[in-house]
Amino acid sequence: MSETTNSEIQTTNQEQASSEVTLFSEPIFHIGKLTITNSLITSWTVVLILVIFSVVLAKKIKKVPKGIQNFFEMIVDGALNMADSVTGDRKKTLRIFPIVFTIFLFILLNNWFGLLPGVGSIGFLERTAGHSVFIPFLRGGTADLNTTLALALFSVLGANIFGIFMVGAWRHFNKFVGISSILAIPKKVFKEPAVIFINPIKFFVGIVEIIGEIAKVASLSFRLFGNIFAGEVLLSSLAIIFAFILPIPFIFLEIIVGIVQALIFAMLTLVYFTIASTAEEH
Numbered sequence: 001m002s003e004t005t006n007s008e009i010q011t012t013n014q015e016q017a018s019s020e021v022t023l024f025s026e027p028i029f030h031i032g033k034l035t036i037t038n039s040l041i042t043s044w045t046v047v048l049i050l051v052i053f054s055v056v057l058a059k060k061i062k063k064v065p066k067g068i069q070n071f072f073e074m075i076v077d078g079a080l081n082m083a084d085s086v087t088g089d090r091k092k093t094l095r096i097f098p099i100v101f102t103i104f105l106f107i108l109l110n111n112w113f114g115l116l117p118g119v120g121s122i123g124f125l126e127r128t129a130g131h132s133v134f135i136p137f138l139r140g141g142t143a144d145l146n147t148t149l150a151l152a153l154f155s156v157l158g159a160n161i162f163g164i165f166m167v168g169a170w171r172h173f174n175k176f177v178g179i180s181s182i183l184a185i186p187k188k189v190f191k192e193p194a195v196i197f198i199n200p201i202k203f204f205v206g207i208v209e210i211i212g213e214i215a216k217v218a219s220l221s222f223r224l225f226g227n228i229f230a231g232e233v234l235l236s237s238l239a240i241i242f243a244f245i246l247p248i249p250f251i252f253l254e255i256i257v258g259i260v261q262a263l264i265f266a267m268l269t270l271v272y273f274t275i276a277s278t279a280e281e282h
Contacts, residue, residue: 024144024145025037025038025039025040025139025144025146026038026135026136026139028041028135028137037139037144037146038123038135038136038137038138038139039139039140039141039143039144039146039147040141040144040146040147041137041138042110042113042114042119042138042139042140042141043110043141043147045113045138046106046109046110046113046141047106049109050102050105050106050109057069057072076101079097079101079104080093080094080097083096083097083100083270086267086270086271086274087270087274092274092277095162096162096270096273096274096277099158099269099273100266100269100270100273101266103151103154103155103265103266103269104262104263104265104266105262106151107142107151107224107261107262107265107266108258108259108262110140110141110142110147110228111140111142111228111254111257111258111259111261111262112255112258113138113140113141114139114140114141114142114143114228114231114232115140115235115251115254115255115258118138119136119138119139119140120136120138120139120140120232120236121136122136122137122138123135123136123137124137140228140232142224142225142228142261143225143228143229143232144225145221145222145225147225148220148221148222148224148225149217149221149225151220151221151224151265152216152217152218152219152220152221152224153217155216155220155265155268155269155272156213156216156217156220156272158269158273159269159272159273159275159276160172160213160276162273162276162277163175163273163275163276163277166276166277166278167277167278172276174206175206175209176206176207176209176210176213177206177207177210216268216272220265220268220269223261223264223265224261224265227257227261228257228258228261231253231254231257234250234254235247235250235251235254238250
């Protein structure tokens with residue numbers, strides 16, 4: 001009788017499924033060697049929503065705005081004015097704004113997607129190492145470090161490419177490796193002896209700038225990932241404790257956090273693009 005009971009308990013423990021929130025996104029299926037994760041599916045869904053919405057809205061644009069067009073024109077106009085306060089130039093704003101605003105919308109929808117019913121709670125069981133693990137079909141895109149890291153790389157690399165087009169490759173390169181400041185020492189040493197001390201400092205400051213560019217990637221990616229992932233863990237924990245009323249105030253809080261984090265990422269991207277497009281002497 002005791003042996004039967006022990007074997008039943010062991011079988012029950014083996015069959016028990018774990019559904020803990022993981023730091024990494026879970027694979028759903030494979031296309032060749034490409035692994036399709038639940039966060040990647042969410043990101044693709046958000047992109048599809050944005051594309052369809054943009055196409056539909058573009059077809060309904062009229063010279064005299066009405067209804068939803070009027071609403072979105074107010075949002076875009078306010079966003080342009082906010083961007084002008086950073087760039088200080090409407091022409092420069094119009095060049096950067098499409099990229100920055102698209103990043104804002106993509107991050108915002110991904111932040112909110114994880115709050116939808118079923119996201120993170122509908123999935124399948126996968127048997128691994130003698131026990132079953134619950135894997136959700138969908139997971140918030142920005143709750144995956146891979147997504148936020150890709151966005152951060154795009155932001156920083158895009159800013160540097162934009163800077164090359166705006167100020168020229170040589171001038172932009174010298175922001176990081178001050179070759180021109182070293183080459184200028186023999187020409188200016190007799191007129192301005194202080195360049196012997198100042199220009200080498202400029203050279204080493206450029207090296208610090210390279211480290212700063214790497215730090216930007218880490219800062220952008222971990223800030224966004226940490227805030228969104230922490231919010232999903234908090235809501236999951238509260239749902240386990242009390243599923244009906246307790247999580248509601250925190251859901252509204254996460255909606256606000258989603259807006260704030262998307263705005264911070266977009267504004268920092270705007271700042272990086274603006275700085276990169278400004279000549280060093282300015």
